[in-house]
Amino acid sequence: xxxxxxxIPGDGIGPEVVDQAKKALDAVAEAYDHIFLYKEALLGAxxxxxxxxxxxxxTIDICRNSDAxxxxxxxxxxxxxxxxxxxxxxxxxLQLRKELDLYCNVRPVKAYDNLIHNSxxxxxxxxxxxxxxxxxxxxxxxxxxxxxxADGKMASDVxxxxxxxxxxxxxLAFKAAQKRKxxxxxxxxxxxxxxxxxxxxxxxEIAKEYPEITLEYLFVANATMQxxxxxxxxDVILTxxxxxxxxxxxxxxxxGSKGLIASSSIxxxxxxxxxxxxxxxxxxxxxxxNPLASILSAGMLLQHLGLNEEADAIxxxxxxxxxxxxxxxxxxRKIQNATTTxxxxxxxxxxxxxxx
Amino acid sequence: xxxxxxxIPGDGIGPEVVDQAKKALDAVAEAYDHIFLYKEALLGAxxxxxxxxxxxxxTIDICRNSDAxxxxxxxxxxxxxxxxxxxxxxxxxLQLRKELDLYCNVRPVKAYDNLIHNSxxxxxxxxxxxxxxxxxxxxxxxxxxxxxxADGKMASDVxxxxxxxxxxxxxLAFKAAQKRKxxxxxxxxxxxxxxxxxxxxxxxEIAKEYPEITLEYLFVANATMQxxxxxxxxDVILTxxxxxxxxxxxxxxxxGSKGLIASSSIxxxxxxxxxxxxxxxxxxxxxxxNPLASILSAGMLLQHLGLNEEADAIxxxxxxxxxxxxxxxxxxRKIQNATTTxxxxxxxxxxxxxxx
Ligand SMILES: [Mg+2]
Ligand SMILES: [Mg+2]
Numbered sequence: 001x002x003x004x005x006x007x008i009p010g011d012g013i014g015p016e017v018v019d020q021a022k023k024a025l026d027a028v029a030e031a032y033d034h035i036f037l038y039k040e041a042l043l044g045a046x047x048x049x050x051x052x053x054x055x056x057x058x059t060i061d062i063c064r065n066s067d068a069x070x071x072x073x074x075x076x077x078x079x080x081x082x083x084x085x086x087x088x089x090x091x092x093x094l095q096l097r098k099e100l101d102l103y104c105n106v107r108p109v110k111a112y113d114n115l116i117h118n119s120x121x122x123x124x125x126x127x128x129x130x131x132x133x134x135x136x137x138x139x140x141x142x143x144x145x146x147x148x149x150a151d152g153k154m155a156s157d158v159x160x161x162x163x164x165x166x167x168x169x170x171x172l173a174f175k176a177a178q179k180r181k182x183x184x185x186x187x188x189x190x191x192x193x194x195x196x197x198x199x200x201x202x203x204x205e206i207a208k209e210y211p212e213i214t215l216e217y218l219f220v221a222n223a224t225m226q227x228x229x230x231x232x233x234x235d236v237i238l239t240x241x242x243x244x245x246x247x248x249x250x251x252x253x254x255x256g257s258k259g260l261i262a263s264s265s266i267x268x269x270x271x272x273x274x275x276x277x278x279x280x281x282x283x284x285x286x287x288x289x290n291p292l293a294s295i296l297s298a299g300m301l302l303q304h305l306g307l308n309e310e311a312d313a314i315x316x317x318x319x320x321x322x323x324x325x326x327x328x329x330x331x332x333r334k335i336q337n338a339t340t341t342x343x344x345x346x347x348x349x350x351x352x353x354x355x356x
Numbered sequence: 357x358x359x360x361x362x363x364i365p366g367d368g369i370g371p372e373v374v375d376q377a378k379k380a381l382d383a384v385a386e387a388y389d390h391i392f393l394y395k396e397a398l399l400g401a402x403x404x405x406x407x408x409x410x411x412x413x414x415t416i417d418i419c420r421n422s423d424a425x426x427x428x429x430x431x432x433x434x435x436x437x438x439x440x441x442x443x444x445x446x447x448x449x450l451q452l453r454k455e456l457d458l459y460c461n462v463r464p465v466k467a468y469d470n471l472i473h474n475s476x477x478x479x480x481x482x483x484x485x486x487x488x489x490x491x492x493x494x495x496x497x498x499x500x501x502x503x504x505x506a507d508g509k510m511a512s513d514v515x516x517x518x519x520x521x522x523x524x525x526x527x528l529a530f531k532a533a534q535k536r537k538x539x540x541x542x543x544x545x546x547x548x549x550x551x552x553x554x555x556x557x558x559x560x561e562i563a564k565e566y567p568e569i570t571l572e573y574l575f576v577a578n579a580t581m582q583x584x585x586x587x588x589x590x591d592v593i594l595t596x597x598x599x600x601x602x603x604x605x606x607x608x609x610x611x612g613s614k615g616l617i618a619s620s621s622i623x624x625x626x627x628x629x630x631x632x633x634x635x636x637x638x639x640x641x642x643x644x645x646n647p648l649a650s651i652l653s654a655g656m657l658l659q660h661l662g663l664n665e666e667a668d669a670i671x672x673x674x675x676x677x678x679x680x681x682x683x684x685x686x687x688x689r690k691i692q693n694a695t696t697t698x699x700x701x702x703x704x705x706x707x708x709x710x711x712x
Contacts, residue, residue, distance in 0.1 A: 120478060141548075161511055193513045228477070
C-alpha cells in the first residue's frame with residue numbers, strides 16, 4: 001500500500017529523532033512492501049524563522065492531505081526566555097490541533113522490563129503495566145468561558161461537555177480496548193460534577209454496543225491513587241480534558257521510561273504522532289538525543305493506519321534495543337554502553353529488516 | 357489550661373478509636389497539667405437512629421461552643437446498599453462543615469521509617485517525606501453553578517473563587533510553613549484557568565508578608581508527578597478544592613501509611629479533627645481497628661490549640677509504637693505481634709505519661 005505521511009521535524013532535536021523514525025518506517029516499507037511518501041512541513045520556531053508564522057498555511061495543507069502526520073518536537077529557549085514575545089512556537093502546534101480538530105489524545109504507558117529500575121515505584125508494583133490513556137482534547141474547562149470580575153476580586157472558569165464530544169472519543173477508546181485486554185476505565189468526578197455525570201451516562205450507554213468490553217469507573221482522586229498502587233489493572237483509561245492532563249502526566253512517570261513515551265492526537269480526518277518530550281535544545285545536532293519515543297510514535301502511526309503487524313515489528317525492535325542496551329546515554333542501565341541517536345536508529349531499522 | 361472538646365465518636369469503629377484518642381489526651385492533660393472537658397455529640401448513622409437526623413441541632417451547638425472537635429468515623433453499610441435512602445449519614449458531616457464554615461482541610465503526609473516498606477514507592481524516594489496538604493474546602497467547581505441543557509445533550513460546571521476565599525486559607529498555609537521547613541508550594545493550572553491565575557496573584561501578593569517563606573508554583577499535572585518522583589521536596593502544599601481532592605488522595609498512598617493519616621477541617625471559629633479512614637463496620641466492636649490515625653488527629657488538635665510540645669509527645673508515642681511493633685494487625689511488619697485497639701491506646705497513653 002501507498003501512504004502519504006506529513007513529516008514535521010520541528011525544533012531542537014526534532015529533526016534528528018524524526019530521521020530515526022523515518023529509518024524505521026523505511027525498513028517497514030521494504031519488509032512489508034509499502035510505499036511511504038514523505039511530505040516535509042514547517043512548524044514552530046523554525047517556521048517563524050522562515051515564514052514569520054509558527055504554522056504556515058502550506059503546513060496545514062500538507063497535513064490535511066496526509067494519511068498521518070509524524071512530528072518531532074517544538075520550542076526554542078529564545079522564546080521561553082522572552083516573555084514579551086507575541087508569536088511563540090507552541091502556538092503553531094495548538095493551532096494545528098485546532099485546524100484539524102484533533103480531539104483525542106492517546107498516550108501509551110508501558111513498563112519495559114529493562115527500564116523498570118528507573119521507576120520510582122517498586123518492581124513488583126510496576127512490572128507488566130501496559131495501558132493507554134485516552135484524553136479528550138478539545139472540550140472541558142480549558143475551553144469554557146473565563147471571567148474576572150470588574151474589581152478583580154472574583155474569577156471563574158466554566159467546564160462544558162456535549163454528548164457528541166463524549167461519544168466520538170468513547171468509540172475510539174472502546175475500539176482500542178477491543179484489540180487489547182478488553183477493559184475501559186472511565187475516570188470522572190460524577191459524585192459532584194454535571195459534566196462528569198454526562199460522561200458517565202453517555203459512556204455507559206455506548207458500552208452496550210461493546211458487550212465484550214468491561215467498563216469500570218473511578219473518581220479522579222481514586223484514579224491517581226490506583227495508578228500508583230496498582231497500575232497493572234488498567235487497559236484503556238478514558239477521561240475528559242483536565243483529568244486527562246493530570247492522569248496522563250502522572251502515568252508518564254510511573255513506568256520509569258518517560259523518555260520513551262509517544263503520543264497521538266486523533267481527529268475524524270487526520271492524526272498526528274509525536275514523542276511527549278520537548279525540543280531539548282542543548283542536545284541539538286549532537287547525535288545524543290534518545291530517538292526511541294519518536295520511533296515509537298512511528299509505531300503508533302502504523303497502528304493507526306491499520307498496519308498492526310508492522311507496528312509490532314517496531315515495538316519489538318525497540319524492546320530489543322533496550323534489552324541489548326543499544327540506547328542513548330539518558331537511559332541509565334547497569335551495564336552502560338551508550339551509543340548515538342543515529343546508531344540507535346540504524347539498529348532499529350536493521351532489526352526490522354532482518355528480524356526472524 | 358482548660359479546653360472544651362466536642363467528641364463525636366460517630367459510626368462503626370469511630371467510638372473505639374476515639375476512645376484511644378481520649379486516652380492519649382487524658383495522658384497529655386495529666387502530664388502537662390491541662391483540663392480537657394469532653395462534650396459528647398451525635399453525628400451520622402447513630403444520630404439518624406436516635407434522632408431521625410444525621411446532624412441534630414444539639415451537635416451543632418456543642419461543636420460551636422467547643423475549642424476543638426474530635427471526630428471518629430461516619431457511615432453505615434445499611435445506607436450505602438440502599439440507593440433510595442434520602443437521609444444519609446454522610447450528609448451530617450457535610451452539613452456540619454458548612455454550618456461551621458470549615459474552609460481549610462489539612463492532611464499531613466509522613467513517611468514513618470517503620471512503614472516505608474508498605475509504600476508502593478522505593479525507599480530512597482520516600483524516606484524523609486514530611487509535608488502538609490492545605491486544601492480549600494468550600495469553593496471551586498464543587499460548589500459552582502451546575503447545569504444540564506433541556507434536551508440533556510450538554511452539561512456544565514462552573515468554578516468560582518474570590519480573593520477573600522483564597523486569602524484566608526493562604527494565611528493558614530503560610531503560618532504552618534513558618535513552624536516547619538518554611539516552604540509553600542502553590543498547585544494550580546494558571547497557564548489556562550482564570551481561577552488559578554487569581555490564586556497565583558493573590559498568594560504571590562500575600563507571600564510578601566512572609567519574607568522568610570519560599571513560595572514555589574507547580575501546575576497540577578506536574579504536582580502529581582513530583583509527588584511520586586520527589587515527595588521530599590514538599591513542606592506545605594496549598595491548593596484549591598478539586599486539585600486538593602486529587603493531590604491529598606494521591607499523597608495519602610505514597611507514604612505507605614494511609615491507615616495513619618489524620619486530617620483537620622479548620623474555620624475561623626471552629627476546627628474538626630478526624631482520621632481519613634472510614635467507619636470500617638466489619639471491625640466494629642472487635643477491638644482490632646487501628647487507632648493511630650485517630651490518636652494522630654488528637655495530636656493535630658493539640659497543635660491547633662497551640663500546644664505544640666503536647667502534640668509532639670503524641671507524635672513521638674506513635675512513632676515508638678510503630679518502632680516496637682505495638683500495632684494492630686493491619687500494619688504489616690516483618691516481625692509481627694499484632695495487638696488490640698485498646699492495648700495500642702494504653703501503650704500510647706502510658707508512653708506519654710512515662711516518657712523521659
Ligand atoms: Mg473526589
Ligand atoms: Mg496542565
